[in-house]
Amino acid sequence: MDYSLYLVTDRSLLPEGQVRRESVNQALVGGATVVQIREKKADTGGGKQFLEVAQQSKSLCDLYGVHLIINDHVDIALAVGAAGVHLGQSDMPIDIARKLMPTGTVIGISCNTVEEVRRAREANADYVGLGAVWDTQTKKLDKSPIGVRGLSDMLDALDGSDVRAVAIGGIKTTNLARLMHGSVSPTNRMLDGVAIVSDIVASPDPKKAAQTLKSIFSACRQSTLLPLARQPLRSRETILDKALEIMNAVRKLNPLVHQVCIEFLPHTFNFEVRLSKITNTVVSTQSANVTLAMGASPIMATAPEEMADLANISAALLINIGTLQSETLKGMLKAGHCANSARIPIVLDPVGVGASAFRKDSVNKLLDIWHPTVIKGNAGELAALAGSNEATSKGVDSQGQLQNPVQFVRDFARKERCVVALTGEIDFISDGVRVFALKNGDPLLARVTGSGCMLGSCIASYCAAANLLTKAGDFLSATIGAILMMTIASELAAKRATVNGPATFVPALIDEVAALGAESIMERARIEQIE
């Protein structure tokens, strides 16, 4: 059975003038591969109305050779000879339904937790409906949405089984790509399909809606699978060559890098807000200057209204949550969504994410809407994001150590499906398969504010150039190159006769970034491929 575009019906959502049968017919023409009859209003008609709807739908699906599934009602599935039934957690147990239905009947069950997926697997379900992924207007949810990032553990629980998986809840043409990118298990198990109600049923053009959903699904399924396993190990020279190519490309192409890291002027001026504003203005000036020194071009903007325009002219987006406010969060949500649509890389710098519930909830919201290309953070920040308490945050600084940073960074990159840079005395960078350790950098970097934020700007600029160089940008090399550039520049800056401490160090650092040559990088890079 092809689960890829799984239509779930709901008459109450039909636009005015649309009739149920024609809506399903259009969805089938548009490419729906399974139809589930879920008619909650007809449910109350003593079963007769539901039966009629099911009979009509069966003949329609037969015309297209598409399987029909009945929601909840085993008797109706039997009566119309449906291919299967979909059961909820509080409906008839799978083993009883199996006894009642003919051999070969498809039985699916809704799951909201990993435990429910395990039980479904043990009960020999044919497929699971994982949801709700996002909030939905179609029904009142009795459990919180699981979010895209909750799906990979559920898919992992199906590893080694034949149980198929579809996601449901709030899925639309506008967020399907994010869903597909994020819902892959560590062993590369993906969704077999997406179950959609309102985006098709409530659409004025159900055929077009189905076509669009199906083409996004197919394109994402083909391109989502990590090409990681095929990536060869690389020698120090190969990776440095690539990093230098990207460094030169930044200087030559002068990519525009959109950086969402300064806040609106606060409406109320209390002492704390002013402090964070002052700190961040300093940091954003430095970030903008280092971007220019590298040869890229910064634009700092936060207003949601201009995000779509900026995504079309920028070559990369940097999201830095250093001075997060509710208003900026809206801009960040929109900016990331537009950047994903425009296929430009996004670098996420989750500054101090472990410091407050607001920051953590906000980053989770962001990552539920768009996917980053690179996440860069210190041990405390990345541990907070990964749900580990091995390291913690003291404000924006990190406390404690990760016991096994190599494994951590690899697993986290694999889970988030992006490049992860774990910064510290040794920087670890991984794409989920390979792990590199970089040992450059002067201790003065840790003694000035905003060096981490400047590094975020460097990574974003390098990712921009990597993306401009080739369609499938080499973001691992871009991240490594940017860190090498910044850390080696810091070593050279610290040696300058004019540098007497942190205050004189920052301008010297920016000068060194501007002047850095290939020879210094080749000569000084302390890089090791660990895995």
Ligand SMILES: Cc1ncc(COP(=O)(O)OP(=O)(O)O)c(N)n1
């Ligand atoms: C594919 C798919 N997944 C989940 C559901 C939800 O079913 P259930 O839990 O039975 O809730 P109701 O549909 O009865 O509201 C589904 N129908 N299809």
Ligand SMILES: Cc1nc(C(=O)O)sc1CCOP(=O)(O)O
């Ligand atoms: C029927 C249903 N079941 C869900 C679950 O979480 O089990 S969510 C849902 C409704 C999905 O509708 P839409 O595509 O319009 O968001």
